[in-house]
Amino acid sequence: MDAVDLFRKLGAGAKFDFKRFGKDAGRFKVTTVWLFFCICFSYIYLIPVYCYIDAENKTDGGEEEELENRGIQWLSSQDKKAKGPKTKAKDQLSLKRLKQLHSEKVNQIRHSNRINVHGTDIPDPLSTFEELQKEYGLDPRIIQNIKAAGFQTPTPIQMQAIPLMMHRREILACAPTGSGKTMAFCLPLLAHLRQPFNKGFRALIVAPTRELASQTHREMLKLSEGVGFRVHMINKGVDAVKKYGPKSAKKFDILVTTPNRLIYLLNQDPPALDLSSVEWLVVDESDKLFEDGKTGFRDQLATIFLACSSPKIRRAFFSATFTTEVEKWCKLNLDSLVCVNIGPRNSAAETVEQELLFVGAENGKLLAMRDLIKKGFMPPVLVFVQSIERARELFHELVYEGINVDVIHADRTQQQRDNVVSSFRSGKIWVLICTALMARGIDFKGVNLVVNYDFPTSAVEYIHRIGRTGRAGHKGKAITFFTEADKPLLRSIATVIRQAGCPVPDYMIGFKKIKSKVKRQLEKKPPRRSTIRTMPRFLIKKKPGKRKR
DNA sequence: AAAAAAC
Numbered sequence: 001m002d003a004v005d006l007f008r009k010l011g012a013g014a015k016f017d018f019k020r021f022g023k024d025a026g027r028f029k030v031t032t033v034w035l036f037f038c039i040c041f042s043y044i045y046l047i048p049v050y051c052y053i054d055a056e057n058k059t060d061g062g063e064e065e066e067l068e069n070r071g072i073q074w075l076s077s078q079d080k081k082a083k084g085p086k087t088k089a090k091d092q093l094s095l096k097r098l099k100q101l102h103s104e105k106v107n108q109i110r111h112s113n114r115i116n117v118h119g120t121d122i123p124d125p126l127s128t129f130e131e132l133q134k135e136y137g138l139d140p141r142i143i144q145n146i147k148a149a150g151f152q153t154p155t156p157i158q159m160q161a162i163p164l165m166m167h168r169r170e171i172l173a174c175a176p177t178g179s180g181k182t183m184a185f186c187l188p189l190l191a192h193l194r195q196p197f198n199k200g201f202r203a204l205i206v207a208p209t210r211e212l213a214s215q216t217h218r219e220m221l222k223l224s225e226g227v228g229f230r231v232h233m234i235n236k237g238v239d240a241v242k243k244y245g246p247k248s249a250k251k252f253d254i255l256v257t258t259p260n261r262l263i264y265l266l267n268q269d270p271p272a273l274d275l276s277s278v279e280w281l282v283v284d285e286s287d288k289l290f291e292d293g294k295t296g297f298r299d300q301l302a303t304i305f306l307a308c309s310s311p312k313i314r315r316a317f318f319s320a321t322f323t324t325e326v327e328k329w330c331k332l333n334l335d336s337l338v339c340v341n342i343g344p345r346n347s348a349a350e351t352v353e354q355e356l357l358f359v360g361a362e363n364g365k366l367l368a369m370r371d372l373i374k375k376g377f378m379p380p381v382l383v384f385v386q387s388i389e390r391a392r393e394l395f396h397e398l399v400y401e402g403i404n405v406d407v408i409h410a411d412r413t414q415q416q417r418d419n420v421v422s423s424f425r426s427g428k429i430w431v432l433i434c435t436a437l438m439a440r441g442i443d444f445k446g447v448n449l450v451v452n453y454d455f456p457t458s459a460v461e462y463i464h465r466i467g468r469t470g471r472a473g474h475k476g477k478a479i480t481f482f483t484e485a486d487k488p489l490l491r492s493i494a495t496v497i498r499q500a501g502c503p504v505p506d507y508m509i510g511f512k513k514i515k516s517k518v519k520r521q522l523e524k525k526p527p528r529r530s531t532i533r534t535m536p537r538f539l540i541k542k543k544p545g546k547r548k549r
Numbered sequence: 550a551a552a553a554a555a556c
Binding site: 258263387526 | 551552553
């Protein structure tokens with residue numbers, strides 16, 4: 001069984017813990033294996049119960065010495081002073097009361113920030129960035145950088161994920177789009193590495209697109225400014241071979257990259273990259289990188305997992321959306337996993353005003369789009385379509401409208417992609433037509449409107465697309481065109497919209513639920529749509545698709 | 550369907 005096979009099996013939710021049971025386990029018969037799985041599963045489902053009982057015991061048990069020895073910050077400095085010299089009985093009583101008050105306070109903080117957390121021994125949420133310096137020894141310069149970037153207080157995901165990672169806990173974290181996930185994993189990495197150390201990469205962040213990797217890289221640079229960490233991104237495979245290979249000076253700390261470039265380096269002979277000193281692996285957009293199938297990311301992720309061979313390795317998974325598959329895998333394969341959820345799972349950001357617009361048939365979309373432009377709009381605007389070809393077509397339709405429009409997709413050169421992103425960031429482009437390339441993680445400041453020109457292929461895709469607006473507490477708007485052909489998925493997306501508090505006609509919710517098998521098929525094969533064209537054909541630049549499929 | 554590598 002080769003490495004990738006192993007991971008596939010793990011991905012399917014089956015795990016056999018060879019480490020724990022030794023090689024004899026391999027000789028077990030199928031039935032025994034089944035029995036083992038059953039025990040495993042029942043154990044996992046009982047964890048919350050144990051957890052609850054455990055917590056009860058702790059608050060009532062009066063084992064204050066043990067608690068203090070474990071370094072749990074039960075008492076604020078004031079509380080400690082207030083303790084004073086008292087008789088032992090009174091002391092115990094007041095300590096018990098303080099602990100009770102403390103846990104009430106913590107629960108209240110979690111509740112009011114909609115932090116749901118599952119697991120054992122969970123550290124208290126953070127309420128200010130300054131605590132990072134006091135409790136975890138974060139460089140004060142980094143706190144300064146945070147403040148300079150305009151962040152005053154931690155967001156809910158940061159409040160809980162940062163202390164967890166600081167305690168070296170492996171986590172699966174889900175928080176809405178634009179709610180500060182990037183900083184939630186960047187800060188613990190910086191705090192945990194303490195200082196630059198010439199040993200090779202000690203932290204690795206993987207993201208599904210180059211644009212997202214480069215954004216995270218920039219964010220990391222900004223946060224660590226003046227501290228001297230060496231944060232790298234793989235730009236070109238060939239250059240990187242020399243840069244990180246066995247003959248390099250090994251002066252780096254953090255690597256941000258997309259999976260396939262990393263694998264290219266690992267596959268060189270000799271390997272051009274050594275991941276054996278990586279202590280933190282962060283998987284951003286984890287559900288995307290877990291995508292299975294021939295063209296999915298999963299096999300690539302598997303290779304990366306196995307290359308991070310340090311016994312000290314800790315892993316953290318982040319995304320705005322949640323799949324049970326990722327959860328199952330994490331529960332089975334990570335060490336005493338903690339799940340953090342902010343608000344309800346798989347929900348759209350509530351800061352986005354969402355609208356569904358019936359446009360009749362396919363040709364109605366272009367009319368609706370032109371209408372939208374004519375009526376006036378507030379740039380910048382993102383327009384999502386389902387394929388590269390349609391992105392090109394729509395671009396050629398809108399380029400003569402007298403607006404600054406451009407297009408981005410994976411068939412453009414890296415140079416073009418970089419230019420488009422920076423022009424859109426600086427406001428030179430008003431309307432950007434894009435594929436799923438832009439759907440995840442990208443943080444454009446102040447996108448006012450997202451138009452779903454083509455209906456998203458799933459509710460998850462919808463949540464990510466519209467999450468490009470309404471970020472960091474700002475307001476945003478999303479308009480989703482739909483035609484008769486989009487009816488199968490209308491219900492699930494209408495449900496997401498209603499859950500976020502936006503009005504949706506009742507009849508849509510009343511549609512029959514489609515089978516999950518059909519749903520999956522729709523994700524892989526979205527409805528065929530007729531060409532976007534009113535311009536004479538000869539005006540359209542043809543670009544023969546050389547993409548390997 | 551889209552995304553992700555390079556020579």
